[in-house]
Amino acid sequence: MDSEKADKEMLLDIKDLVVSVDNKEILHKVSLSIPYGETQVIFGPNGGGKTTLLMTIMGFPRYQVASGKIIFKGKDVTVMSVDERARLGIGIMFQRPPVVRGVKTRDMVAACLKKDNGEELIAELAGKANMTDFLSRDINHGFSGGEIKRSELLQLSAQSPNLVLLDEPESGVDLENISLIGSLINSLLGKVHPIRERTNSGLVITHTGHILNYINARTGYVMFEGKIICEGEPLDMLNTIKEKGYRECVKCLRK
């Protein structure tokens, strides 16, 4: 009974997730839970499986769940398609989104918004993301690194998912853009948002930790070789990692 009750308080509950890509097992029994309204961060060295975890939560078919469960809003979404999960309230920021020729940024934002006559809202959201001039351009065509991030966050702000998955949102972003991106993410997760009242949850991958200046994260994890090896207070963890490297976290696992 207790565990059922716990499920209901969690927006996302991942249990013993084993995931393969191209028949190679990448994630080995990963478990984590994100309560409603909370943002968590993942640290870890390259190749540790962080991106794989986010892509699996979103439901991209290449990422095959061998065992374990993904529970979202109390529903088992482990075998749900990407679009069903998106409609249920999961959204992801792509690191390298594809160019779709002839499909305009405006079309993408409108698709995310899922309602007609959203012109005014699209204009408002685009203004906030400093993307007004990009609305009539082919999506991602010739966009710089920072422009891709802003475009992704613009789309997410229209989609307004309850769970926001962000994969290194600050990577490749110059200083000028970082505060804009930080505040866009903050408004995606926080209370200040033109579409909704409630606080959303987030799962954020970060190398540098810069993004922690903009979001309020209570829980952090370190992923290493396909496992979560450490859990703690994000800023503490970041300091330890900065001082002693990920090796310290590995020790933590051995203990």
Place this chain on the structure above:
Amino acid sequence: MPEKINSSNLEKARAAVNKRAALGADIDLNNYNSPAHEKPVNTDPSELSAKDKEKMLATGVILDDPSQRMGTFIQIDNTPVHYSAKQDGVEVMAVSQAKEKYDWFGDYWWKAVSVDADKYTAHVELNESNGYFIRTLPGAKTTFPIQACLYLNKVGAIQDVHNIIIAEEGSELHIITGCTTSLHNEPGLHIGVSEFYIKKGAKVTFTMIHNWEPAVGVRPRTGVIIEDNGLLLNNYVAMKPVGSLQLNPSAYCNGENATARFNSVLVAPSGSSMDVGSKVFLNGKGSKTEIIARTITTGGEIISRGYMEGNASDVKGHLECRGLILGDSGSIHAIPELKGNLAGIDLSHEAAVGKIAEEEVEYLMSRGLDRDEATSTIVRGFLNVDIEGLPPLLNDELQKAIKDSEEDMF
């Protein structure tokens, strides 16, 4: 027109009656009847049947309220039934009338297309075919486009058409042509010769929408001569089923800095065969061209050609053929060709044929679109050719035609 020219054209045509075309399946003209070529009459086009008007409207030809058209021409089978122009400096009539009216007419008759190119051009000459004569006088500019409709009506008929388009110096001419038919599954054949003469500094936009039917054969034969600083912007849309369609218009950029641009949007449903190309000869110094083709097969066969030839210095051309294969059958054969005959020219091409990228579908699905919505959004984007220099009204018409046809696609 002087008798001598007339008789030499006839001689050449007679010699070519059995000459197979270089491209496209050979069509036996004996399998068709030839409806009478009657004298042009000028009727009120709004009195055509509702069904015919609806067919015409789908190709951009508006008859009930043509306030956004500066002139109208309609030919049903082989007889012009309406011609009108509403603007000074703009002439719209049947070619048979222009032939009588202007003694210089022979200078424009079979000068951009060879009368003995093949048996189809020969057939058009030998049957004293009619068609439209559209001309802008020097400096005249059409505010709204002129519309023309070539309507194939009689079962088993050959429709012969011969059009002449002249944009005099410094004029600007916008034409929207709809070719369609009342036939359903019955056979018919449309042969349309079009000769364009774009004088110094003149600009012509020509937007042609073809809505045919599964048993109809279509053999347009087009030639365009462009003088110094002249511009042709040619848009072609064929998205409905068609039995056998073959066209390969040629533009001759003879003048300095002459420009020809071709945009084609083709969709071949199952059972359709389309062989569509554009040829541009860059003969004038500094002349330019761009050929863009977007093709989709949902089961039919498409050959998408492009040919550009550089024969003068400082010419520039770019050719882009992109094809999408939707579904399990159908084929697209892209044949881009470039020929340079001297140094100092700049011709390039890119061609790509394939399925929709799964990565793009998944991207859209992650925003909440289901697979079908994602696919149709990507296809709509693929067909969304940005046509530089097309007036907004015509661009709207074009987008509307594409949109209407898309509804049949999914």
